[in-house]
Amino acid sequence: MPEIILENVTKRFGKSIAVNNVNLEISDRSFISLLGPSGCGKTTILRMVAGLETPTSGNIYIDGKLVFSSEKGINVSPAKRGVGFLFQNYALWPHMTVYKNIAFGLENLKWSKRDIRARVDELLKMLKIEEYESRYPSELSGGQQQRVAIARTLATGSKILFLDEPLSNLDAKLRNDMRVELKRLHEETDSTFVYVTHDQLEAMTLSTKICLLNKGVLQQYASPLDIYNKPANTFVADFVGNPSTNLVDATVLDVDDDKIALEFCGNTLAFVPKDSEGRLQTGQKVILGVRPELISVSENGIMDGEIYSILPSGMETVLKIEAGDLLLTAVIFGSVDYKVHQKIKFSFITSRIVLFDKADGKKIAIGSIQNM
Amino acid sequence: MKAFVYSIRNYFSKPQNVILVVLSVLLFFMTLLPLVSLVRETFIVHPAELPVIKGSKLNDFTLYHWKKVFADKSSSTIFYRPIKNSFIISIGSSATALITGGLLAWLITRTDMKYKRLVSSLIMLPYMMPSWTLALAWRNIFRNSYSGGSIGLFTALTGIEMPNWFCYGAFPIIIALGIHYAPFAYILIGSVLRNMDANLEEAAQLLHASRFKILTKVTFPITLPAILSTILLVFSSSFGSYAVIIFLGSATKYQVLTTQMFSKLNGTNPGVGYVMSVIMITIGVSILMFNQFITGTRKSYTTVTGKSGNISVLRLKKWRGMISWLVLIFVLLVAVVPLISFAVESITDVPGVYTLDNFTLRYWIGAAERNANNGEAGILRNPNVWSALWNTMKVSFIAAFIAGTIGVLCGYATAKAKGTKMATLLTNLAFFPYLMPSLAFGATYLAMLSKQYGPIPSFYGTIWMLVIAGSAKYLPFASRSGYNAMMQIGNSIEEAAVIMGVPWWKRMTKIIFPIQKSSFISGYLLPFISSMREYSLYALLCVPATRVLTTLLYAYNERGIDQYANAINLLIIIIVVLVNLIINKVTGASIDRGIGG
Numbered sequence: 001m002p003e004i005i006l007e008n009v010t011k012r013f014g015k016s017i018a019v020n021n022v023n024l025e026i027s028d029r030s031f032i033s034l035l036g037p038s039g040c041g042k043t044t045i046l047r048m049v050a051g052l053e054t055p056t057s058g059n060i061y062i063d064g065k066l067v068f069s070s071e072k073g074i075n076v077s078p079a080k081r082g083v084g085f086l087f088q089n090y091a092l093w094p095h096m097t098v099y100k101n102i103a104f105g106l107e108n109l110k111w112s113k114r115d116i117r118a119r120v121d122e123l124l125k126m127l128k129i130e131e132y133e134s135r136y137p138s139e140l141s142g143g144q145q146q147r148v149a150i151a152r153t154l155a156t157g158s159k160i161l162f163l164d165e166p167l168s169n170l171d172a173k174l175r176n177d178m179r180v181e182l183k184r185l186h187e188e189t190d191s192t193f194v195y196v197t198h199d200q201l202e203a204m205t206l207s208t209k210i211c212l213l214n215k216g217v218l219q220q221y222a223s224p225l226d227i228y229n230k231p232a233n234t235f236v237a238d239f240v241g242n243p244s245t246n247l248v249d250a251t252v253l254d255v256d257d258d259k260i261a262l263e264f265c266g267n268t269l270a271f272v273p274k275d276s277e278g279r280l281q282t283g284q285k286v287i288l289g290v291r292p293e294l295i296s297v298s299e300n301g302i303m304d305g306e307i308y309s310i311l312p313s314g315m316e317t318v319l320k321i322e323a324g325d326l327l328l329t330a331v332i333f334g335s336v337d338y339k340v341h342q343k344i345k346f347s348f349i350t351s352r353i354v355l356f357d358k359a360d361g362k363k364i365a366i367g368s369i370q371n372m
Numbered sequence: 373m374k375a376f377v378y379s380i381r382n383y384f385s386k387p388q389n390v391i392l393v394v395l396s397v398l399l400f401f402m403t404l405l406p407l408v409s410l411v412r413e414t415f416i417v418h419p420a421e422l423p424v425i426k427g428s429k430l431n432d433f434t435l436y437h438w439k440k441v442f443a444d445k446s447s448s449t450i451f452y453r454p455i456k457n458s459f460i461i462s463i464g465s466s467a468t469a470l471i472t473g474g475l476l477a478w479l480i481t482r483t484d485m486k487y488k489r490l491v492s493s494l495i496m497l498p499y500m501m502p503s504w505t506l507a508l509a510w511r512n513i514f515r516n517s518y519s520g521g522s523i524g525l526f527t528a529l530t531g532i533e534m535p536n537w538f539c540y541g542a543f544p545i546i547i548a549l550g551i552h553y554a555p556f557a558y559i560l561i562g563s564v565l566r567n568m569d570a571n572l573e574e575a576a577q578l579l580h581a582s583r584f585k586i587l588t589k590v591t592f593p594i595t596l597p598a599i600l601s602t603i604l605l606v607f608s609s610s611f612g613s614y615a616v617i618i619f620l621g622s623a624t625k626y627q628v629l630t631t632q633m634f635s636k637l638n639g640t641n642p643g644v645g646y647v648m649s650v651i652m653i654t655i656g657v658s659i660l661m662f663n664q665f666i667t668g669t670r671k672s673y674t675t676v677t678g679k680s681g682n683i684s685v686l687r688l689k690k691w692r693g694m695i696s697w698l699v700l701i702f703v704l705l706v707a708v709v710p711l712i713s714f715a716v717e718s719i720t721d722v723p724g725v726y727t728l729d730n731f732t733l734r735y736w737i738g739a740a741e742r743n744a745n746n747g748e749a750g751i752l753r754n755p756n757v758w759s760a761l762w763n764t765m766k767v768s769f770i771a772a773f774i775a776g777t778i779g780v781l782c783g784y785a786t787a788k789a790k791g792t793k794m795a796t797l798l799t800n801l802a803f804f805p806y807l808m809p810s811l812a813f814g815a816t817y818l819a820m821l822s823k824q825y826g827p828i829p830s831f832y833g834t835i836w837m838l839v840i841a842g843s844a845k846y847l848p849f850a851s852r853s854g855y856n857a858m859m860q861i862g863n864s865i866e867e868a869a870v871i872m873g874v875p876w877w878k879r880m881t882k883i884i885f886p887i888q889k890s891s892f893i894s895g896y897l898l899p900f901i902s903s904m905r906e907y908s909l910y911a912l913l914c915v916p917a918t919r920v921l922t923t924l925l926y927a928y929n930e931r932g933i934d935q936y937a938n939a940i941n942l943l944i945i946i947i948v949v950l951v952n953l954i955i956n957k958v959t960g961a962s963i964d965r966g967i968g969g
Contacts, residue, residue, distance in 0.1 A: 077577075078578050079577060079578060085578050093572060093594075104576065104581070108579055108585065152579070
């Protein structure tokens with residue numbers, strides 16, 4: 001049974017719409033990421049489910065129980081929704097020691113002194129912060145504060161945990177370590193994690209499913225690999241992946257049964273769909289989505305180009321290729337040696353090229369590019 | 373040796389270090405030296421004491437004063453009982469200020485009370501008015517006939533005569549001082565409540581804390597530093613207050629340390645007055661140190677501010693209307709009713725008779741020929757009033773300019789060199805005058821500036837005496853707002869200009885000052901307003917030629933011409949409120965920035 005359900009949830013702040021008619025099902029024990037650029041409404045969704053923000057309309061269910069309904073006038077208080085919340089700036093109470101911060105929720109639940117002691121000790125150990133027990137938050141580093149905040153959130157044993165960009169205040173190295181830690185905690189605590197982030201890599205590596213939002217509208221809700229390989233529209237394709245995907249304008253010349261003739265940057269090539277969702281017409285403007293790693297540079301490439309710049313990073317090399325009036329990004333595994341302005345030949349490999357409708361940006365088909 | 377010279381030159385190549393050193397020396401003379409000379413005064417024989425201290429010569433060393441204060445038959449009357457009263461009124465007024473100011477701050481920031489804008493601007497009025505305003509109004513309204521004299525407006529209207537404890541002494545003094553300083557609490561606590569990270573409370577809410585528990589375990593402890601600074605400010609101000617006690621205490625001979633100090637300084641035993649000054653300063657410093665000890669420990673509150681857009685507002689529901697009305701009535705009572713009472717008293721010919729035919733405008737615009745009131749003309753055509761007004765403006769303007777400018781420089785240097793020993797020293801030096809009771813401060817400046825030191829002439833009898841004392845006394849406000857202003861703009865703004873080779877002077881006038889214009893101007897505004905309504909500090913420093921409005925007001929009060937006292941008070945309030953309003957509209961500066969909001 002799904003744990004959290006959002007039905008037609010909308011939130012307005014005055015005239016602006018922060019969240020527009022979002023429907024979402026979050027299943028038990030999953031690790032869901034709410035991903036999107038800043039201001040897309042992801043934090044607002046999290047806060048609405050937690051009960052810190054009141055939706056303008058819609059229904060929210062947690063564990064089968066209706067916790068919010070604009071029609072029925074139901075609005076269960078945050079404490080009674082049984083969720084834990086990890087704030088972006090940790091929100092540790094500056095006047096309480098680490099121990100007091102963690103114990104506070106348990107005291108409110110009228111636990112006995114001994115049980116509190118035992119539970120806090122368990123958490124201190126789990127998060128490896130035993131030695132800071134009697135310190136105040138201002139005496140801790142960012143990473144340590146983070147751990148205390150996590151311990152405080154876990155203390156009451158909520159089975160649902162909301163995390164609002166918890167790693168954004170940490171440096172790159174620490175962020176990597178904490179990612180590993182969070183994934184471990186998800187396993188260990190056996191609970192549902194809902195994670196807000198604007199970092200697509202974080203979402204990709206951590207989650208079981210990603211919910212991608214833009215301007216308050218849900219763009220795609222799917223597994224990380226589906227988001228990556230089968231983006232629902234150009235926004236999703238562009239937002240996910242680093243370096244970002246190549247979006248190439250093309251025009252449909254002719255539609256056949258099993259192949260479509262396309263014209264782009266002076267080439268006429270065939271697109272062979274593998275699975276397609278819409279019909280194409282002659283003369284229609286489309287966009288090709290080509291991941292950088294799907295461009296291969298070789299003698300027998302079918303397109304001509306010129307090296308614009310080379311960005312080696314050791315494990316891989318990012319090439320910028322000028323082809324007609326296009327600037328394409330390609331990623332080649334390992335170090336390769338090219339010179340700027342060098343003439344090369346390249347082609348799009350595999351059958352994972354995505355074809356979008358230029359008019360609305362929606363995905364039409366996935367397939368491969370071949371010679372006519 | 374070369375390295376030493378080099379490091380010195382390097383140190384002084386930074387403008388903030390030059391300012392630090394220059395200001396530290398200057399402030400040493402303006403604030404610490406008076407203290408040293410004050411302590412010296414407690415051990416020497418003054419001219420007036422020659423007859424009582426047998427066989428002594430002028431300026432002889434003596435322990436007479438200290439003995440007189442602590443261990444003499446009269447100690448209980450001149451010291452122990454008054455200091456007990458001082459503590460009572462200081463504690464009482466701190467509590468009153470905290471409760472009223474804190475409650476208002478909470479209602480305005482955290483509930484859906486109505487009239488928030490109106491209330492928040494009216495509540496500042498009591499602080500802008502002279503401290504004795506409420507005292508004078510209280511006396512106007514409630515005075516009774518038991519200690520001789522006419523009845524007040526309240527008795528005239530209702531026929532009820534209030535008992536002495538209600539009309540004079542500790543109770544009304546606590547109310548008057550507490551409400552006068554309530555804006556401190558309102559500003560300091562309000563700004564914490566307003567800027568507090570809403571997540572801190574939400575986190576508690578999610579962890580099953582009740583509303584009450586959130587308030588007592590999270591919100592209250594986080595506002596604690598603000599509460600403590602309020603206590604520090606209100607307690608030391610009340611402890612050093614003199615004017616209010618005169619208005620509400622003299623009828624029943626209610627004595628506190630300041631009234632004793634004033635009569636001793638002005639009377640036959642100045643040494644005892646100086647001893648009392650030293651004791652008052654010691655108490656002030658102890659409170660400051662206690663405050664720093666509590667807030668300066670491990671719990672840093674710097675993490676407090678954060679996203680505060682979504683602070684949850686408590687719905688008052690059915691109480692909303694009633695609470696809103698009660699609050700509005702309260703602020704009208706403390707901010708507007710006193711003004712009405714001054715206006716009424718200033719046009720009442722025979723005090724205590726509130727009938728139409730007893731109203732007259734002659735205390736405002738009457739000519740001087742009349743026999744009444746020692747031939748004084750109405751205040752608007754009275755040369756004494758005009759010269760006092762002119763003096764007041766001159767003194768306040770110059771003192772505000774000096775204090776404000778030093779404050780800006782002080783703020784700049786201490787913010788830039790934050791954390792260094794010199795910066796801490798300068799910060800403390802600049803705050804020190806706040807802890808010196810105005811009367812004692814005036815007394816030391818009188819002692820110090822009446823003498824000639826080499827090329828520096830004696831300032832006695834000139835307005836410079838008032839100007840210098842005023843500049844030093846109001847420096848704490850100015851340096852505080854200067855510091856706050858500097859902390860708000862990052863270092864890089866100035867560094868961007870440094871790299872382009874813009875000289876320091878130009879950086880200050882073209883970049884830093886314009887960016888934080890309103891904050892810096894607040895640093896000028898607060899000293900100006902404080903000086904406009906200062907009495908205690910100037911009381912000892914004035915001679916008839918340098919008389920200011922407030923001392924004139926007291927002269928009339930002593931002679932029992934209440935109409936003049938009320939009229940002048942109203943005049944002061946109108947000027948102060950107008951100046952504040954104009955500066956606020958033109959520059960955006962406001963006095964609450966100087967207090968620390």
